[in-house]
Amino acid sequence: MRLSKRKSDELRPVSIEIDVNRYAEGSCLISCGHTKVLCTASVEEHVPFFRRRTGLGWISAEYSLLPRATHERNRRDGRGSSVSGRTLEIQRLIGRSLRAGVNFASLGERQIMIDCDVLQADGGTRCASITGGWVALRLAVNKLLQDRYIVRDPLHQQVIAISCGIHAGSHILDLDYNEDSNAEVDGNFVFTSSGELIEVQCTAEDKSFPTASILEFIELSSKGASELVRIQNEALAKKNA
């Protein structure tokens, strides 16, 4: 039994509130239990140098923890020290994941910047950033379509992410901070809405795990991913309602 009384394959309550920022082309606030991430998508009419004059767009991401998102205050990245390896690793993952569902020729030579600012952290912030980041991206692309900057939808798949791990010997879905900090194995799975994988990361904390655990993780995370696809769709549907 989990401390939170959740079943091993049960997500925390997830909510996605859209259009929370007045200026961004797309935005949402995603809450997964006590984890809260503000996601904005900013359309910029320029691309990184390696995309120039290719006709292709780009999607990039930045991730940041607010200083008091955590139990103890943490130092702001980039003040008095360089951006931490953990931050760079997470924002590279977010960017890679969101790019996998995009047709860059349809997007045209522009960049969409996804900013994921963690207001409160209780485990699973990188997964929440991907799931919420995709909603912000969807809204920004909708705006480009409405405003006729682009004519074909560049997003061919929804992208969602969910954690699972081994805690106290059990395989569980969607770890909160307490579970995560005691987990034997910790994994993040990025899925498309068609049930295929974009990225798998599994890490043993102290010791190794049998290859069979991977199968259990895939089963758990596939189930979580389906629910998140539905929640993304419900959040987006409110706009049209």
Add this chain to the structure above:
Amino acid sequence: MRLSKRKSDELRPVSIEIDVNRYAEGSCLISCGHTKVLCTASVEEHVPFFRRRTGLGWISAEYSLLPRATHERNRRDGRGSSVSGRTLEIQRLIGRSLRAGVNFASLGERQIMIDCDVLQADGGTRCASITGGWVALRLAVNKLLQDRYIVRDPLHQQVIAISCGIHAGSHILDLDYNEDSNAEVDGNFVFTSSGELIEVQCTAEDKSFPTASILEFIELSSKGASELVRIQNEALAKKNA
């Protein structure tokens, strides 16, 4: 007549929602029109080196704009460049202002760190940070008193701040972004709840202004400050209610 239909001495709607962060010792979300600042106060049981072994506490502040707090996305401070002069100037002002109302011997040798993260910016972010920052500070100090870490209240004054300026030839209170970016003169006034001043900053943008304008600013800002004192008290009263 102002674009927003406000009178020259009229504040924008201000709301302060307290206890918005699960981990911080004190926190609030302050909205002044479309400007929104998340303020947290973090109690740390250590002080900067210049306070060590003095028995005296310290209060410090950090200010940051989220990248899409603004009309155009702005670069995160400290990523790929050092923290901007504007940011440093603002957080020095916030720290100085909040320290002016504190008895550091009563606080004891500990630091309270005030983080002001601007979620959305529509002018007046530094003033909102001071007014909201003081509420977060008050809540954190209340917790120290309740938990008996300290026995005497170190806060002897409320601290609030408000902008005023000259726009289209008129002296006006509480400039929004549109007014601020066209103002001839732009000022920030930090007050105590007893109506005295802690800091005055007035800047002419292109040309100079007569010394008499200072008197008009003081009258306008004194009026605004009184209202903000009342709004701080109402926000704090909800907790006890």
Add this chain to the structure above:
Amino acid sequence: MRLSKRKSDELRPVSIEIDVNRYAEGSCLISCGHTKVLCTASVEEHVPFFRRRTGLGWISAEYSLLPRATHERNRRDGRGSSVSGRTLEIQRLIGRSLRAGVNFASLGERQIMIDCDVLQADGGTRCASITGGWVALRLAVNKLLQDRYIVRDPLHQQVIAISCGIHAGSHILDLDYNEDSNAEVDGNFVFTSSGELIEVQCTAEDKSFPTASILEFIELSSKGASELVRIQNEALAKKNA
């Protein structure tokens, strides 16, 4: 009575020696009591990116304390740490103040860089930098006019700055280091030669001050400003003599 025997509204002895640098288009060494600042103005035939192709010029300033300008040796800015907030704040103030007296269309699309290097510091270095920086600027602009790079004088006002504050309960003008480090309130006032204000900054160190003090400061600083205008003119007159 002040330690230095000065009256409350009395400036320290001020001298301005012009043309002290062989290469700069304009330069002076300003001494205010023991405070000594070397000011140079460098004309550069390019402008910051936000001015490009506007036909408008720009004026920027850098401020720096030599390491042994102070009682104790201070670390050079930018060596082993980033430029301090205090330095950035001061050089932003110098630039803003000097720009207020300039017609940028008459200057044309070029930049004048004002460097203020404090050789010895005894209080009031930012005010001396503004007063001396304006003289260097005047000399550089004179050279542009003589050399027929520009035809209309872009400087329509002299710019001067002076400090005042409350020390031992009295309102005094032009604080030296000893007075400044014990002052209850510390203010800097930037004036034009027509007696109008460009910038006002007043800061209470520990506690607040009544709004009426602002009026006293304006009276004191107006008087000081008039004398500085005369001293600027005398220094410049030596060249033509």
Add this chain to the structure above:
Amino acid sequence: MRLSKRKSDELRPVSIEIDVNRYAEGSCLISCGHTKVLCTASVEEHVPFFRRRTGLGWISAEYSLLPRATHERNRRDGRGSSVSGRTLEIQRLIGRSLRAGVNFASLGERQIMIDCDVLQADGGTRCASITGGWVALRLAVNKLLQDRYIVRDPLHQQVIAISCGIHAGSHILDLDYNEDSNAEVDGNFVFTSSGELIEVQCTAEDKSFPTASILEFIELSSKGASELVRIQNEALAKKNA
């Protein structure tokens, strides 16, 4: 058929030359095809601050590409820019992987620093760094045991890593640079000598992949891992021979 004529489950020729550095406590040069990594293990009698006074040791890793390890010269990390996200991500992976096979109480409160400097890169540098890094670690620990700094062997498992991916629709083992830069999916698998997993990372480059591919990867990489265990042991055996 692969360009290199290798079968889908065939490693490149691997060689490990030990004791290549005169000063390091452990060292080897590992070659996997044209990829060459110099690995050194340095024993340091201090630990990072979070391990101090715990009696527990630590293992950390740094990874670096020499500038001309690659087809085109690449900029040195940390010169004119901060260390790249890719470098940080790889060296975090190396450190995590090697730590998983260690009993830190047996190691005692000391740190072993693993430096992996890539002399020539032809794909698979992070995996070669882990496999070679473990050999350097083993040699350094052997020296600690011989010199009686420690009495019980802290290494309870060998650690090896190998890449696999999907290239031209086929699941293949040990991608070289040409294969890697055209792969649809790219994965790295870190194993213990007992055939369990320490870390799994799989990334789709442009589109998603079915969950069944994970099973194929595990089969391929398990086979490669067994061979690498044998090669590690042969390299180490030369010393005793």
Add this chain to the structure above:
Amino acid sequence: MRLSKRKSDELRPVSIEIDVNRYAEGSCLISCGHTKVLCTASVEEHVPFFRRRTGLGWISAEYSLLPRATHERNRRDGRGSSVSGRTLEIQRLIGRSLRAGVNFASLGERQIMIDCDVLQADGGTRCASITGGWVALRLAVNKLLQDRYIVRDPLHQQVIAISCGIHAGSHILDLDYNEDSNAEVDGNFVFTSSGELIEVQCTAEDKSFPTASILEFIELSSKGASELVRIQNEALAKKNA
């Protein structure tokens, strides 16, 4: 008698292995006793900004110690701190020395970047970098000539460097680390193959030395330089053999 039994004017065994890197246009591994430096020459079809549109080429150098090149592990330059003064000084010397033997008009508007990575350091690493760097440069220029990018040989002189110093009162050639760390005077001499000087650097460690010592150094180092010229030529001859 030197600890190594070498005579005062005797070089350590020197070997130069060419073409050790698969990608670089020129490369060698130079060993001088236990000092080993990997030198690569990379041809880049662009030049630094001060050479643009001049038709002239450029040669630049970077020098780096691998972390365990030394008895104690040393921190990587540019990680957690800026590049050390020693490193900058050495790489400036290498670049200057190699440039002295080059006709930049014949090279054309391209840059050759010389990277000197010290795999193992036992004294004399800057001299080995210059002597080996020149061989890498020679090979890269040969390739440019063969591939008909250039038609006239831009290298009119070989460049070599050798250290000498005063140790235990004797003037000696080619100091190893033990000798260098106890030397009274330490000098580096850069020669052309025609026996002329490009650079002289002599430094007393604690006390001064008579001007006559310079003459003894020149005699010693001239002799060492002749031998190094021969060794460079033998290494290059292997290619053609």
Add this chain to the structure above:
Amino acid sequence: MRLSKRKSDELRPVSIEIDVNRYAEGSCLISCGHTKVLCTASVEEHVPFFRRRTGLGWISAEYSLLPRATHERNRRDGRGSSVSGRTLEIQRLIGRSLRAGVNFASLGERQIMIDCDVLQADGGTRCASITGGWVALRLAVNKLLQDRYIVRDPLHQQVIAISCGIHAGSHILDLDYNEDSNAEVDGNFVFTSSGELIEVQCTAEDKSFPTASILEFIELSSKGASELVRIQNEALAKKNA
């Protein structure tokens, strides 16, 4: 004939004004022709970590060009970029040179920091910094002796430096900026007052020079050094007069 009408072995007019800074323990302004360097010596009652608890003192130096010390304004070191290699190289030379004349046991465990700020540069700034830096050092040590912090004089030698080079085929002493920027060879010689050498640096700009030139440089620079010793002594004598 030199443009300045100086003979080949003739110094520019040199003046040393002592005690130009109110706070520094020792200070002087040295002028060599149009080159002007402000040198201060600051006594600090702590030493770098490698000297702690050794009973030995240390001397360190910092060198900086004011932005308009040069014909064209140069960027301040450490603002927007790291300190340049040239600056690091020069300040390492100054520190090494001044340390050669010091008995660190007599100085005791304290540091004297020599700051050399170039107000105006016309060639030879590093030599002027050494010659002037030694005068500042001498004054600071005199103060330590007078104030009885130390009892034995730690300075056993005067230290001076002078440039020479080959210009238009002639060997000349004390190059000004015009000569230096066209010189074929450029050298700096640091001497003690007993006529021995501390450091020699000679650099060919484009091509090599015969070893015999070194002898001519030593003769020229020895002569210049004697004059500088006398000028140092005259400057110091004014204090006692």
